Amino acid sequence: MERELVIPKSYPINLIDKDWSKRELYFKKDSKDFLDKVHDLKVRDDDVWIVTYPKCGTTWMQELLWLLMNDCDFETALATDQEIRSPFMEFGFYTYGDADGAIQTLEDLSSPRLIKTHLPLALLPAQLWQKKAKVVYVSRNPLDALVSSYYHGLSWGFYYGQTMDQFFENEILRKRLVEETPIAHFAEFYRIRHRPWIYYTSFENMKDNLRGVIENVAEFLNKPITHEHMERLLKHLSFEQMKNNPTTNHLWERKIVNHPNAGKEDHKFVRRGKVNGYKDELKPDMIDKINCFINAELQKHDVTLENILLLKKEYNVFILSFGRSPPLDASGGHRKLKNKNKKSSPQIGRRTTLGTMREATLRLLLLIGIVLAGGCAAHLTKRSFSDQSVHGYTTERTCWWNEVCKEEFQSLFRCKCPQFSYCRSPGRYYNAYCSMTDTGYIWTQPNWDWGP
Template sequence: MRFQLPNRSVQSIVSTLELKSPEDHPTKMPQSSFFAKSVPFEQIDKLAISGGYSSIFASSEPGVPVVGNWEQRFCRLADTFQPVLDRVYDFEVREDDVWIVTLPKCGTTWMQELAWLVVNQCDFETAKNVDLTLRSPFLEFNGVVPNVPHDTIEAANALPSPRLIKSHLPAWILPKQIWSKRPKIIYVYRNPKDAAISYFHHWRGMVGYQGTKSDFMHSFIDGYVNFTPCWPHVLDFWQLRHEPNIFFTSYERMKGQLGEVIAEVAQFLNKKVSPEQIEQMKRHLSFESMRDNPSCNHVKEFESMKVAAGREVEEFSTSPHRFVRRGVVGSHKDELTADIIREFDLWSDINLRDYKLNMDDFANYKKFASV
């Protein structure tokens, strides 16, 4: 018997993954490397966000060394990103940079702290006392929150080498020099069901989302939240995983084999860490330590976001929302209905079918056979 979704058809799940008609042709952003097409109001209304929202397309074939139908590929972003995108795309890359690239809520902060310690000879004192956002800036943060008083692109540009830079953007919107200068890139995958649940709580706490969990999950599947659609983002870096400057790993491996991942990152970055340093790093990178460490739990960043968004800091300080929330692999099992889990699984199967992949392939991948 063929499986049928209880509420949504297969067609509805995949309908947003490709343009359907000439009427959907996007408009050129002035003097930009990108095109933008406004997202229908009903999608913005469902997400309970203010301001515009667009699908971003490349205006010409990007230099990413993967095969892609670039006329059809897009990334969904709030319109506040549009003044930032070309500054990001034209950002001056250095060959000794280390880039941490993920979709949101996939262990980005965790990997930033891990990689920073590896690069900086396990300088735990600085790691505890200097905010991670200063040590490893979020390049496109001014697109997320345009009214914060600091320019994160300028901050990244001013960092001494070797820089660690964070981004959630897909490969083809990252600075174009990345593909010619070939700095080291660490990409972290996470099971989309767990990532979506974490993203939902993040939107509730930081964006003020008041909609239903079901609506948010469908918006995630359909690619209507920032930095989605999910699977093209993951698959571009999966296709690049054998490149010597790309390290592909997963949140799941970090949770289950943190010591091994630390050693692998050190090997990838041509750094040495002793067994004793690995044990120290494991303690420093534990869930409890990361949650309670003010240099990397983003409390200061959240306060600036609240002020920029016109929300009271006191509202945040009494809120149950925390950036480091549960840190559990498989958390979707007790937070999503069986119907939505089946919907996620079908959506993943549709996207991965041509690659003959399943989610375990990403979660279990090791770049190095041994360390």
């Protein structure tokens, strides 16, 4: 697909204050009419949008969202292709060049709509940021996403006859990473992840704790689920079930595209679902080449891959700093630490283990002492300023430690801070976080009974 530099009708300056004129955006050639229609699209208050860079777990999250929005109707989910239940906004334009038809497909949907898109932040509908309909965003290790895109294109016929190396040299290094890097796509949504109408997660997070993600998404959508539904969701969304479910393998879309080489080399749409699976697929020199691009983009956007993929929980930053985990490379994996002692004995191994346990115990005791001391100091110290102007909450839930409890310029709290903590910020016009320290600018939170 031939792409060109595009300029949207307006930029989301109310979300991110930066020089948007320097943000290079590429899309399919001759797409101005389509992008203008997307920009002007009427967003409904009860819309839910699933936004991702391609091959980042979109289908997985999309299936979860649709089920939660439709009272866990597994029968319909198993009988109807996902693309029909929840359309891909760009599909009609990509396939037929039909801008009107692509938009009409969305307008014909009954509410509440679940809409999928791979567009970057600046090309999404302007009303999405005005009405603040719910947006779910999923990131993924770029190397895994790019490998997955190769097999996807191979099955659909686009890259038939190309080896993995040829694809990465011709398509990725010379085109895709130059035109629209995954990091730029990720970083912009990562910066606005604390907005109450955005749920940001990662493929890695879903793999690590699917149950927790289901619980969080259900809460985000205000869709309580029963224990029975939770167990069915876990089974339905398991890798084996998704892989063997024809309605989640995009067979309908592939049939519509009907590429002459489609199916000549066939791979399941849900193929491996493995974190860091690229290490088994790419040669080391190719990984190094891609990492050069990734590292440069990470530095440009002042973010780490560890943060983007939520590998380091924000509310555990202090605790994790005591763990001294091996540093992460640009691929998101831990760098191997060289072992100078090539030979070791069981006795040395036991001594090392005991030493490590003693060190960990001392660190834990030190941490407990610091927390207790900080807690005592917090109650003995007079507050610098107490702001009692905010009286309500956007969601009925308790925050995590060190989570944003109130965003800058917002008139409602995002959540209620845990007991013995305070919603604290450096000043009035800053994000406030749940903290045990009650000095600084304290936003006094009203008591709220969440009910049973």
